[in-house]
Amino acid sequence: MAGPVPELEDRATRCATRLCDADRVLLASHIDADGLTSAAIAASALERAEIPFETVFEKQLDETAIADIAATDYETVLFTDFGSGQLDIIGEYEDAGDFTPVIADHHQPADRETEYHLNPLLFGINGASELSGAGASYVLARALADVQSGNEELRSTEETSADSEWTDPRSDGGIVTASGTSDARADNRDLAALAVVGAVGDMQASSGELHGANAKIVEEGVEAGVVETGTDLALYGKQTRPLPKLFEYATDVHIPGISNSEGGSLRFLDGLDLELKRDGEWRRWSGLSNDEKRTVASALVQRAVSKGVPASKIDQLVSTAYVLPAEPVGTELRDASEFSTLLNATARYERADVGLGVCLGDRGDALERARKLLRDHRRNLSNGIDLVTREGVTHEEHLQWFDAGDEIRETIVGIVAGMAMGNEGISRSKPILAFAAKNEDEVKVSSRGTHNLVRQGLDLSIVMGEASRAVGGDGGGHDVAAGATVPKGEEAAFIERADEIVGDQLS
Numbered sequence: 001m002a003g004p005v006p007e008l009e010d011r012a013t014r015c016a017t018r019l020c021d022a023d024r025v026l027l028a029s030h031i032d033a034d035g036l037t038s039a040a041i042a043a044s045a046l047e048r049a050e051i052p053f054e055t056v057f058e059k060q061l062d063e064t065a066i067a068d069i070a071a072t073d074y075e076t077v078l079f080t081d082f083g084s085g086q087l088d089i090i091g092e093y094e095d096a097g098d099f100t101p102v103i104a105d106h107h108q109p110a111d112r113e114t115e116y117h118l119n120p121l122l123f124g125i126n127g128a129s130e131l132s133g134a135g136a137s138y139v140l141a142r143a144l145a146d147v148q149s150g151n152e153e154l155r156s157t158e159e160t161s162a163d164s165e166w167t168d169p170r171s172d173g174g175i176v177t178a179s180g181t182s183d184a185r186a187d188n189r190d191l192a193a194l195a196v197v198g199a200v201g202d203m204q205a206s207s208g209e210l211h212g213a214n215a216k217i218v219e220e221g222v223e224a225g226v227v228e229t230g231t232d233l234a235l236y237g238k239q240t241r242p243l244p245k246l247f248e249y250a251t252d253v254h255i256p257g258i259s260n261s262e263g264g265s266l267r268f269l270d271g272l273d274l275e276l277k278r279d280g281e282w283r284r285w286s287g288l289s290n291d292e293k294r295t296v297a298s299a300l301v302q303r304a305v306s307k308g309v310p311a312s313k314i315d316q317l318v319s320t321a322y323v324l325p326a327e328p329v330g331t332e333l334r335d336a337s338e339f340s341t342l343l344n345a346t347a348r349y350e351r352a353d354v355g356l357g358v359c360l361g362d363r364g365d366a367l368e369r370a371r372k373l374l375r376d377h378r379r380n381l382s383n384g385i386d387l388v389t390r391e392g393v394t395h396e397e398h399l400q401w402f403d404a405g406d407e408i409r410e411t412i413v414g415i416v417a418g419m420a421m422g423n424e425g426i427s428r429s430k431p432i433l434a435f436a437a438k439n440e441d442e443v444k445v446s447s448r449g450t451h452n453l454v455r456q457g458l459d460l461s462i463v464m465g466e467a468s469r470a471v472g473g474d475g476g477g478h479d480v481a482a483g484a485t486v487p488k489g490e491e492a493a494f495i496e497r498a499d500e501i502v503g504d505q506l507s
Contacts, residue, residue, distance in 0.1 A: 003142040004192075004216035005131065007123040012143035015102050015116045019078065020147050024052040026074035026099075030081040030133065031057045031352040033201030033343040037134040037194040038080035038104065039352075040359030045141035045188055046078075049148040053078075057352040059411070060485075061086050070098040078102045081133030081198075084109040084119050085476050104136040108461055108476060120213060128454075128461070128478035130212025134198020138217055141188040149186070184224035192221030193324050194359055200322060201340025203480055206451040208234060208319030218322070227322060233285070233297055234319035239335045242282035243269055247300070251422060253316050255300070256307040272299055286330050332374070333358075333367075345377035346370050348411040377412070384408045384416035389423045393432065398502040400426065401433035401495060410436035414446025414483060421448065431458060431502060435491055443491060445475065445484045447498075454479045457505045467498040 003009055019025060025046060029039035039055060046053045054074075058065045061082045069077055070093040083090060083103035087110040090101050094114060102116040106127030109119055118140055120131040131139075184190040199205070199214045210218055221227030232238065235250045247258050248265040257264040269276055274292055276283050285293070297317075304314050322336035332338040346355035351373060357366030387407060393400045404413050417434035420426050431449040438444040445468070447460045460482035464475035468484035471493045475484020486494050 003139055003146075004220050005120070005125070005135075005139050005213045007125060008118060008120065008136075008139050008213075009143070011118050011122075012139050013147060015104070015118050015140055016143035016147040018100065018102055018116050019046070019051060019076065019144060020049060020151060022051065022076035024054075024074065024076070025102075026069065026072060026077045027053050027055045028061075028069055028077060028079050028083075029055070029057055030061070031059055031347040031350075031355075032081075033340040033347065033355075034133045034198040035081040036343045036347060036352060036355040036359055037198035037201070037340075038132075038137040040356055041134060041137040041141050041188075041191045041194050041198075042078060042080050042104065043356070043360065044191055045137075045144045048185075048188070049144050055356065057356075058082070059350075063089055066090055066093065069093075070096075072099075074099055076100050076102065078104070080104045080137045082107065084117070084121075086110065087112040087114060087117070090114070104133070104140045106131055106133050106136050107478070108465075125213055128480065129204055129206060131214060132195070132199040132202040132204055134195045134202075135214055135217055137198075138188075138191055138195035139213075141191050145186065145188040184226065189220050189224040190226050192217050192224060193226040193326075196221055196227055196322050197324075197336045197339045197343070200336040201343060202478075205319070208316070210320070210322070226324065226326060228325050229323070230321055231318055232321035233293075233300075234317055235285070236337055236341075238285040238321070239330055239338055240284065240332055242284060243276055243296075244282055246285055253304070253309065253313050254422065255304050255309060258300075258303065268299070268303065269296075272296060284330055286334065332371070341377075342370050342374050344415070345374040348377060348409065348415075349373050350411075380409065380412060381416060381419065384412065385420050385423070388416060388420045388434075389426070392425050395427070395430070396495065396499040398430065398499050398506060399433060399495075400430045401435070403435040403491065404437075405435075406437040408434075408436055410438050410444035410446075413444065414448060414481065417446055418448035418481070421450070429453075431460060431463070433495065433498065438485060441488055442473075442485050443488050445486060445494065447477075447482050447484075449480050451480060453506070458502065459505060463498050463501045463505070466501055467494050470494075470497045 027042055029035045043055060066089050077099045082105055084105040085107045091112045094101055101114055104118045106120055118136055121127045125131055195217045199210055204214055218227055235246055237246050244265045248262050251259050258268050324334055327333040332342045343355045354366050354369045358370050388402055393402045408416055413434045413436040417432045421432055422428045428450055431447055434446045436444045447464055449458045449460055459479040461477050461479055464482040464484040468475035468486050471486050471490035473484055473486035477483050
């Protein structure tokens with residue numbers, strides 16, 4: 001295997017071989033953007049390897065979900081974008097002979113090992129910033145293609161040997177082109193596009209770009225012709241938002257007089273000597289020429305400088321864009337960031353099947369349903385952000401928090417918390433915790449930080465895990481974003497412990 005992450009090759013090959021030996025596989029995956037792309041990559045690889053499989057999704061891989069999986073008659077279960085943190089529970093069923101787990105994940109592993117466990121953290125690679133769940137699935141998919149190709153060559157060699165004739169088993173299968181370059185679909189390199197979407201959706205693009213093993217996957221995607229990269233404005237919505245809305249909602253770097261101001265954004269654009277409307281409609285960033293983009297970007301930077309925005313913030317206006325060239329210009333699927341948001345919209349409203357369909361190429365019913373969910377999602381996020389900004393947050397010494405009760409869905413409260421950071425009264429210099437009702441007995445807690453806080457020592461995975469277990473709950477995730485479930489009534493004790501841990505990390 002000549003995969004993108006050499007450190008994982010041996011383990012990936014071992015996992016792939018186990019899958020090829022299975023009569024059929026149950027594919028179980030998380031439901032967020034990273035989980036959906038992980039599942040789509042794994043599903044595509046299994047289908048191409050002609051391994052029968054069924055797919056199930058879980059919002060949370062808890063004891064009940066694992067027990068339900070064990071109750072099926074599948075002997076092999078492939079877990080993607082979760083499983084590592086639940087290895088202690090999974091291991092009990094493995095020991096009992098209920099199923100053999102194959103895990104492609106990037107979360108912190110439980111104190112237990114299993115033979116077919118593909119996780120970057122086991123090999124010194126940061127799973128929060130260098131390889132996503134989709135990236136781990138991609139590494140596995142590349143290995144699966146390699147193992148399957150080797151099996152086919154072996155079978156072909158045996159058959160030709162029996163016939164006393166020899167033919168190149170690759171000469172008609174498209175696995176190797178005349179130039180000797182592996183076909184992107186045959187070796188699964190075309191799935192790099194989904195891996196990039198998953199990494200971006202998992203907030204792994206720090207300082208404007210993907211790093212580490214993720215960057216290697218980007219390189220393979222570029223070589224395969226399924227990913228394009230370039231320097232561009234670091235604004236969300238470049239494909240789909242009309243220009244005034246693009247700049248009005250550009251709040252990651254706040255530009256006085258433009259950000260959060262419809263009138264200010266319109267005045268800024270009207271002051272440029274450019275034809276930014278066509279047939280009475282505002283154009284989109286993706287439809288501008290390179291010269292027009294440079295003119296607008298230059299004016300934006302000049303405005304930021306004139307309003308006293310620090311140089312370090314102005315630098316954040318530019319980042320690396322990840323574009324999927326096979327998708328139409330001006331659609332959500334063209335830009336990795338917008339694609340991931342579309343997927344999150346399906347996941348947060350229990351329609352993982354729709355997100356998977358889009359990932360697998362359904363540009364009909366699935367895409368239309370996803371777009372409807374995205375419109376609803378945006379409206380709910382906007383209402384949630386307005387609520388939090390209006391009601392405010394409570395500041396502890398080292399963190400800030402709010403309790404949304406049942407006014408914000410527990411599936412989106414973490415996104416709302418992250419987007420609200422930086423609004424009036426909500427600091428970006430402290431991590432934020434958000435509570436939302438989950439059921440009669442439990443409360444969901446989501447946390448968000450910034451990459452700058454992570455560089456100072458923040459690890460929300462540890463914060464949420466330790467604080468939740470201290471009050472009889474459980475949690476985990478990544479350093480910059482994590483979640484937990486705690487018993488109702490234990491919120492105050494949870495906050496007190498979490499504040500202590502954050503203080504220790506940032507001291």
